[in-house]
Amino acid sequence: MTNWPEVLAPYAHEITLHPGCSEPRLAAAKRILDRTLPQDLHGLYRHTDGIYDISGQWFSMWRLTDLVSWNLTSWREGPSERRTLLAFGDDGTGDPFCASLDRDPAVYSWSPVSQEATHLADNLEAFWPGWLSGQIGT
Template identity: 40%
Template structure:
């Protein structure tokens, strides 16, 4: 479901869903699309990630190598180079975290909570809890981020 200017719009299924989604994104004034990834770039990214991305996500990348939200100035869907860089960095940083090793982040909601797919193909939701943090002028609080595993294989 895509929210545009206070209205919710459901996009149809199949390959046409991606065209409709991309067409809708192109028309939105706050969304910036880039040139689509070519098959060589897609293959190289999947090789580095050691998995095949879901068809829905592949189609989106072939249409636009990243989706940029202009007002918030962030990539909702990261470019493939960032997908590889961020995930391999995290996998190296947490080599014993099997849960994280199975996730491939491909974008985020603007607050740092990433959208992910599982390398194993299992659809799930992952809850990430950080220790108490102090934010200037506020009491310590526990930070909980819900990571959306948005697309299955």
């Protein structure tokens, strides 16, 4: 299990974290989506309900309610390949960050233009320090 306070602490001056989600809220999201959140993403939402990028002034990790609404719309309107991914945030230009729904721990960026996923990191624990430090980009 990832220690999210420790992973995110070095970036505290660059981000705002919101109080984490309760298990009942996460269970409700699971019911609405009819999907289980990947384990590390579930743990991250227990720690924080969104990561707000202070300098860019956007949620690089969406609030749980936004995750639910964005994915429901995307799965309904998007290509079938998109239904294998769970978007949880974005790069500030509209390309969402996604976790695989098939137990692959990697993080991807989904391009709405090319309708393709690009590998960003092997897992969430590697993604956030890479993204927040500028070592990972889209």
